Amino acid sequence: MKPASFEFHRARSRAGAVELLTELADGDPKIIAGGQSLVAMMNFRLARPGHLVDITGIDDMTGIEVDGDRLRIGALTTHRTVEKAGLGVLSAAMRWVGHLPIRTRGTVGGSIAHADATAEWCMLAVLLDARIRVLGPAGSREIAAGEFFHGPFWTALEPDELIVEIVFPWPLPPAALTEYADRKGDFALVAAAVDLDRERTVLGGVGPVPLLVDSLDAEEIAAGLDVRDEPGVSAHYRRGLARTLVRRAVAEASP
Amino acid sequence: MTREPHLHRDGTWVGASVPRREDPRLLTGRGRFVDDIRLPGMLHAAFVRSTEAHARIASVDLSAVREVPGVVAAFSAADLGLHDIVALLDRPLHEFVPTAMPVLAKDKVRFVGEPIAIVVARDPYAAEDGREAAVVEYEPLPPITSDSAALAEGAALVHEEAPRNTLVDVSLFATEGIDEVFAAAHTVVEVRARTGRQNALPLETRGAVAEWDDRDEQLRVHTCTQVPHQVRTVLAASAGLDEKEVRVIVPDMGGGFGLKCVVGREEIATAAAALRLRKPVKWIEDRSEALTASFLAREQRYTVRAAFDADGRIQALDADVVCDMGAYSCYPFTAGIEPLMASAEMPGVYKVPAYRVRGRAVTTNKAPTAPYRGVSRPQYVMVMERVMEKAARALGIDPVELRRRNVITEFPYRGVNDVTYDPGSYKESLDLCEQVLRDEGWFDRRGSDPAIGIGFACFSERTGYGSGAFAQRKMAVVPGFDVSEIRMDLDGTVSVTTGTLSHGQSHETTMAQIVADRLGIPYDKVKIVQGDTDRVLYGWGSFASRSITIGGSAAAASAEKLGERLRVIAAHLMDVDVESTELDGAGGVRAGDRRLSFTEIAEVAYLRSHLLPKDVEPGLSATASFDVGGDGTFSNATHAAVVRLDPGTGGVEILRYVCVEDCGVAINPKVVEGQARGGIAQGIAGALFEEVRYDDAGQPLAASFMEYKVPTAAEIPDVRIEHLETPCAFTANGAKGAGEGGTIGAPAAVLNAVNDALRHTGVELDDTPIPREAIFRALERAAEPALEAR
Amino acid sequence: MIQLIELTVNGERHDLVVEPRRTLVDVLRHDLGLTGTHVGCEHGVCGACTVLVDGAPVRACLVFAVQCEKTDIRTVESLADADGTLSDLQQSFADHHGLQCGFCTPGMLMLAEGFLAEEPDATKEEIRDVVAANLCRCTGYQTIVEAVDACARRRRAARQEVLGRSAS
Structure with missing residues (x-):
């Protein structure tokens, strides 16, 4: 379980990172921040980028800032920083992200880029209509979370683009995220997040991307899920978990 | 009978929870595990492994491997020409079919992950680059991925010499008239259970560092094994060396749990590569290999019937056990390890008057099996405890009361399985365990919360298998005895060898306690020497809870012999009868009011040997061995788990766990408690979390810790432990084995607790790991009428 | 494809030449001989390789040594x-x-x-x-x-x- 060879580059600025991505475009470059998912995949040789562009030295991509009706979270902000920031549902949801050392090192932007359908940040971004601000050779653009996730490890991000920050609407609504896994710290079998103001739910673990449903009715949401039997997990059980978790998330979010 | 665990009783070391001698180096990062060893010029190995579950090997092409930068060499089976590993039982062909395990696959591969070639490179990264370049052509054969597929008419054969893919098939005991007992029985209960394939999962994976030493004319192999002498024998035979030309050294070990008590193929191949290259070669198994290509265990299927009378007394037991042993028979235990254990011991703590069992080992295209902590006992105890629960329900008798009526209470007890049980506290442990739960209020809480269930497991465990017990299993190589050499140096300190081998069990501490008491010196003046075939006379290593019972007894015997020698010399020097001398418990020999210290005696033995008695040789050493003549000694325990089920998810939370254990005299109670707690965690893992599944093509589905779910501190509850003490009459210290019991009781206790919490649903679950979905569905269905009523 | 890096471990500065793909735990153990930190899974689950990087517990198998320049690394040996x-x-x-x-x-x-x-x-x-x-x-x-x-x-x-x- 040793990674394949790659070349290592350190970006000193946002623009520098994009420049590197452009320059190295033919050599399969990949951004690395916390690396908590990427390095594991590289150790299994499931991912074998030719170049790694380390962005952790970029100093203006970390931090949380309220900017009028927007909450801006720098892509390099760690889960742990958010957990301790007192940001309502965002902070509370961080307890579901792996374990302390993962939360200490893993970043918000990395999680969004990795695009696991049960990842807390992906679900929260879709639930709350966050916008993903990215920088590319042609400049910066914002992508609505609802349009960002295409599938596991597959997003609207172009290969030469860098996630700069995640922008949430502010103030945050009464909302909650909850999950079920047999073992603590695991990726959820099913996860549910609800926004009571807009009466919407996002489910993870029921499809290739976080699933947004405009309802808080657990029975209705579970019944409407398009899930199939899989080895060890029937569609019936997945629906049942979704029903339970939506109920629990609503209860947690309710004042 | 309960004992305060922190007392240092009677001024002895034995019985005291003294600090561990192992701790300072392990806490400061100064231990030495096999991957910590770095030799000058050392190379690193990686294995090309089969991607097919069952196939003929058409060709192996390593030419591209040898071109990869950093790769030094690559060898296939044909290049190394090693002899196969063959484990034998002393049984006729219709009971046991011998099969060979090649060090590297030759004509055929039998599981995904089977080693085909070894790549040696300047670092582990380059070795992995190299293995990717190997080209192996396969001609696929139908994969056999379950016991039922293996036994099916016309199934493809994993080993051509084993018809019906059956390696072991024994029918035992068959008490006369057993069918009539069933026919006439008041109640017959049946259990059909399947237990999942598990990985013993020492946190340190397997590994070896091997080098040829020209000065010693030896192949020196540092490897983390529980059985160094057996590795030496197999390695020497495989590579065509004399045993004196092989030295196996075991450094600190990060756990073993049985997985490391068989001889693996990779350490042999690594040593052969080092021999060929005349350079040190290191191989460290990675986690992915450890999960898919090492040794697994525990995949068994039980079909059991039990007859009871109206009072709930068991009258007969009829069992069929099929164990899926995977692709190969392990050395030295063979594929018989699991079915023979289950067949021989299944009646357990209960007075079963009639018994019949058929035990089979089938071979499949999965990674092979090794003994894993408890060996079959976690499984058959779980089945027996389900039998008791089902009988209790059928007869309307409280399940603890039903057990009370059936447990053995008079000792020695000769079982229907031709085993004599030495005294234990079967009923007492059951009573105390129930009492603890009652005192803590758990029965009340169960009464008021239908989601709470309480489950018990009552069992004993034969420990300290001597050569007689293993001979009864008809092993061709018969483990059993241990031999210990002791030496006192000039300053009165002592080194003592043991053929057992600590890999986390604290023997450097507990064996020292035993020896210190025998000689009357502080335990930190005793050094334990283990795990080196050049320094230890011979050994069977550590498994089957044999270390303290047998190894400890041998060490005690050698210490006693040394003590006698000290008295003989002292008597001569003081000019008194030997009979009038005694060890004074303070590092000396006393005769009346005269005394000689060990140092004074040692000075004579080494530096002024002309003063020794005529018939006494210079120096201060002694050798003694120990074996268990009879059927071994039985530790026992009762475990209880309290669980709460979550109807919304099927989740299981363990609210309380109580263990009342009796391992005779505990040498170091804290160590015993540690063994129990760790064992219970592994038992819970088997009941609720861990399974190595394969798909229909024979591809392993648990290749990482994302799929193989080892429980964490969040899942494993605190365990309350109560001690009972029924000393063993024939081990030197009255100790019984303590290494495995925790693992044995936990699956049964947890499974029974879950079923108790499902008592309102009419659903019973008998398989492990317990599927949460099954719990969810049972509770969901049970809730439906209530919903309708609303 | 080798790189010169400077690592500060347990207060001591080291200049090392490494392949970028070497994980921090391999560099600590095999390049610096600090074998107290162990390797258990190399995919960030078991935590046997946990060390402190700038005071925070980190899985040393999920970080490349080249990423750890200008950090303060502490291992069990400290x-x-x-x-x-x-x-x-x-x-x-x-x-x-x-x-x-x-x-x-x-x-x-x-x-x-x-x-x-x-x-x-x-x-x-x-x-x-x-x-x-x-x-x-x-x-x-x-x-x-x-x-x-x-x-x-x-x-x-x-x-x-x-x-x-x-x-x-």
């Missing part, structure tokens, strides 16, 4: 005094039988060391939650949680005493 006297945390593990084979122990120690520095007032349940980050196959975890909790309590008591003294 805990005890130079004369071998155990730190209070290490002593607590010994006192509570918080280790058996000792393979997970360095990772558990560094996890606890980092966590207690950040959260000195952690409750036993919070400690259990953090210990759940790492795997141990021997102890059943109970004695590890107890060892960390006892150490935290002692540190709090010592702090109280200092505060009490300075107040009076």
